[in-house]
Amino acid sequence: MQKSELAIFDSKYVRKHLDYRSCIRVVREAMAALSEGRTRQLLRTMFQMGEGRTFAQMPGALGDSDMFGAKMISVFPDPANPGSRRHRGVIAMFEPEEGKPVCIVDAEEVTHIRTAAATAMATDILARRDARRLLIMGTGGQARTHLRALPLVRNFDRIAIWGRDPAKARKLVGEFSGALPVKPAGDIAAEAANADVICTLTGASEPILHGRWLRPGCHVNIVGSSGPGPVEVDSDLVVRSRYFADSRASALDAAAEFLVAREEGLVTDDHIVAEIGEVVLGKRNGRQADDEITAYKSLGHAVQDLAAAAHLYRSSRA
Incomplete structure (x- = not known):
């Protein structure tokens, strides 16, 4: 300063x-x-x-x-x-x-820090208490901050890191291998099916995560896309999940994967269960069952x- x-x-x-x-x-x-x-x-x-x-x-x-x-x-x-x-x-x-x-x-x-903190906060509220397996999808700055924030809210004993460039994923594993139980992700469908918590932290323009891969009880943080257009997850994931947003108004304006699913006629605006702040306040319920798939859309806010x-x-x- x-x-x-x-x-x-x-x-x-x-x-x-x-x-x-x-x-x-x-x-x-x-x-x-x-x-x-x-x-x-x-x-x-x-x-x-x-x-x-x-x-x-x-x-x-x-x-x-x-x-x-x-x-x-x-x-x-x-x-x-x-x-x-x-x-x-x-x-x-x-x-x-x-x-x-x-x-x-x-x-x-x-x-970088507050986005990871928001994800950790939502994960603490929505993920199963016994969540132990984390999948990080992305290898940039947000992947690094999420690897620092998420272990503060759950005790992960296995963290897989996936990237569109496997060399970058291996490099990230090397950075954190002394502090966390990290490993390079193998087959992404199998990794997703084995994960309790998944974070999508990429600039992908097409879905990299599909709803059919998810195990019951999984929690997904959708972070990488912050505007209409590029989507990181498919419409099936949106439909199958109990879907939360950081802001309802912003999600209706800019949550790409939700807007695509709505345009396809698969969901309506009511599919947004609540803002995460409403869950914090006790006005709306978060996770309601251990086998429920929950999703948190992070758009980031002033x-x-x-x-x-x-x-x-x-x-x-x-």
Whole structure:
């Protein structure tokens, strides 16, 4: 953090001070507040800057007498990793008394951590208590943060890592082999059929996970696709699952796999059982049976970023 009236939290500071346990708690509180109407946010606005290049803005307020601000982010191809994209940007936060800007936070690092924290929070709520086998589908930055967050909510004794590039999956296994029971995934259909929890964390444009592969009682976190178009899971999975969203309004606008299933006439808007915040608040039930397949659609929201940034700012002041 640079010493000035306007605090600057760079990526190194965020990695050091935004710990996963605290972020899971902060995101849980933020999603409950969103579902209860205590926080406000607008749907994200995006415009294209050319092929594969996007600029997005996500404003919100944590409450009428709480901090407010906006996340501004670019999603551009990553020259260092052909075929992948990076989310770079800033979160600008304002205090509620005088409306002064008080801090600027690296958005890329916050996005990585709070997304994994949100997945861990949803997994803690929806997955079976005895879940022991985890399948990570993806090998990028989100795979790494999810491997740090998810073991905080379940005691996994087997973690398989799958990637469209097997070499990247093996590399990721090597990074975590000393700390977690990780292994490269074999046949993906067999791995999915053996998993208690699955996370899709890719930029895939066509389904990489199919509903027919899933075992009863499985929980799936659908994270990689954050807008209409590219889908990571097929319509059968959507139909078979008890389907939860971080925000109903956002899911109806941008949850790609749900929109495809609805367009095919397989589900209606009522197939979204609840927002995860409604489950946190006890207003709606989460998992109702051990053999039920549950799915959580993560689109990411300004209030998650703002809550994480506000936590960093207040912690620094304390």
